[in-house]
Amino acid sequence: MPSVGEILDGKQICICAGSGGVGKTTTSAAIAAGMAARGLRVCVLTIDPAKRLADSLGLKELGNEARQVDPALFAEQGVEIKGELWAMMLDAKATFDELVARQAPDEEARDRVLGNRIYQQISSALAGSQEYMAMEKLFELHTEDRFDLLVLDTPPTRNALDFLDAPKRLTQFIEGRSLRVFMKPTGFAAKVAGRGASVALSVFKRIVGFDLIADLAEFFNAFSGMVDGFQARARRVNSLLADRRTCFLVVCGPQGEPVDEAVYFHRKLVEAKLPFGGVIVNKVHYPAERLRGDGADLPAALAERLGDDLGSRVCENFADYQALAERDTRNIDRLAAELRTQAVIRVPYLDEDVHDLAGLAEINRYLFASAEQREARAAGRA
Ligand SMILES: Nc1ncnc2c1ncn2[C@@H]1O[C@H](COP(=O)(O)OP(=O)(O)OP(=O)(O)O)[C@@H](O)[C@H]1O
Ligand SMILES: [Mg+2]
16 A cells, blocks of 8 residues: 555656545645655645635745745744645636747737737736646746656535646647637627627627627637647646646545545546546545444443443444444545556544645655554544
8 A cells, every 4th residue: 555655756747636625735835745754846736725825835925936944944844844745726817828829920910819808808817727827837837847756736616537637628729610719700790890880899899898700800819829738738748637647546435425536536547548646535534443442331431431322322323433433434545446446545634724834744644654653543543
């Protein structure tokens, strides 16, 4: 049973994927901290981290730039960061603007697109889905070669696979027939714009407050010069994802449904020939073996200390917890069997939300534990 440190050995990119709310942002931050502690220069790209987690990483303001997390903050938690930990919050709209600026043939074309009202709408809509921009930023940072390892958090998608299709979706959008029509000089937009004096259009212009058709035509004409650049970039993003130095970690919960989703997601990764590294099962109820050892004496012992009423309620609570723990164990065994992998790492359901560096350090005791340590904990012996 490998630890996250072993799974990521020699990797340059780690992508934490999974369905909503399972702990992707938390584990991404924890993994990045753990690898930085081991001496690497690591950058974690987070998406919508809870405010307190962002604060604790020193990410007070939104920004599309990486900031270094002060190692002294970790030292306070007894964690020595031998390398460097950097973190950034992805700002999808800003990434899109940067991308356009890079692809534009000249400054004039860039300004025409960025200042265009249609672009502003479309970029916000596309940026809203975030997936493409996450890939884009990842690619950009990878090309810059400033870091040994990039850890990418992924956005909360309804479907954990959405982001895999993101580069394809953007190029399809750009290649799409509707755009082609607009981009041809003799196309629809040119024809309509040519009839600028038509009554209908001037009424329309008055209603919407600006010349929509002229804006559309201008947008698509300016964009047309960038299509090839976008496509080439999307192809490079795709090959980066498939590279053997990239590693996908699937994050999931221990309940039946999340496990099913993880199995499905793993299958899709394999089908897409993307490198699967392992599964992190988060928020697991660990069996409390030591208490169970007291067996039949427990109700009496509790009643003596807490009184009959409270004692029996604590007992019931404990029995419920044990049932949950057993269910989790069964689900995780099934997951490992279906995926035919040893790389299944459990992280317990902690008593509190993980919103600071102490919480991340606690998670890392599990993510980076040796096989023996993990087995001992899973059996409730530690
Ligand atoms: N092992 C854990 N024990 C207790 N709380 C946890 C644990 N892991 C994560 N949490 C808490 O669960 C919540 C969701 O975690 P997180 O934000 O990392 O999930 P996510 O998968 O990124 O969610 P989203 O899909 O919305 O982006 C957070 O409040 C976090 O502090
Ligand atoms: Mg998240």
